[in-house]
Amino acid sequence: MTVGRTTPAPQETGTPALRQRVLVLYLSTSALDSPVIGWSRYDGTGRTSPTTGDSDEPPYETGVAALCDGWRLIQAAQLIPSGSGSEYDVSFLKHEFFFEQLVDSRV
């Protein structure tokens, strides 16, 4: 049996080949307009390869600044109280915000 392709490839139709770019911002408080203290990037187009320790300056000063530049917020860290007895422990960064951009990988 031969399985034929039912959906034309994007380049055949002119349909955008959408890929996700992801930006993770770590903020000073749980407020989206608070200062950026850390950042990570991932590129679903494969055109760039961001990595650990590749920049000293954040891409935006606040989370809202990323929104203003067209990034779409897709996840914000929940506020979870410390367990009893661990209120003074420090661990992972608490205020993590995931953003995405959809880009046409053909362009």
Place this chain on the structure above:
Amino acid sequence: MARFVASGSLRLDAVVPAEMNAEALHVLADGVPSVPCGTPLSRAYTPGSFAHRLLELPQVAGALSSLVGPEPDVDHHAVHIREPHGGEAQPLHADAIIDVRTDAFDVQLMYYPQQVTLEMGGTLSVPGSHLRRTNETDTGRYQNLRGQDRLVCPAGTVVFLHHGLWHGGRRNDSDIPRYMFKIRFNPTVRQRLLWDVTDLHDPRVRRELDAHFPWYEQAGGRLERYNRVLLWREVTGDEGFDLDHWVTRVANRPEGDAA
């Protein structure tokens, strides 16, 4: 010591002489024979060997003794070579497994025999991250943090890291290999007042301990100071030490009855 307690590292620039740095490139390329975990320092390296002479340098020996005391055990050592334009950056991590000791700490010596440029991908470390309770590469999601330290240093630099400090080797984008020699030490004595304490009450000590690092969250930064006070109390034995009343306030349990 106050700076180490606050930042989690101590950097000694160009303390290894040029002739030893040149020798190190060959020694490290050939590999350093392994040492069984837990070997007392005095028995770990053959007198006259490169590692033995490195650890005998006055500034290196003095810093080691100040941090972990006399005759620590050698936990392990490793030679790290980053090939030119090769490899990936390591994810941000703390070595070994999660280590939440509050009354003792290991140190890791990192020796750089060459001048390290930004392009060579020197070790990335995050000042003030050593008291965070995280396990190994679980922090790998964090690519960049404000105030991070991308090591750039002259040849012969030695850095001591607290065992919990977040760090990672950066990608080497240069044309030459980068060498680093690491030794982890376990203390065998209580780490209290092991350094020159003649300036223990100098106002600069308190300022060092009150350091703020740009990547701290607003609330978490206060907890960092709280935990830093506890570590300073441990290494000095001064149970009354505090910064801005952080520990004293929440430890207040009056027992007397009102008149």
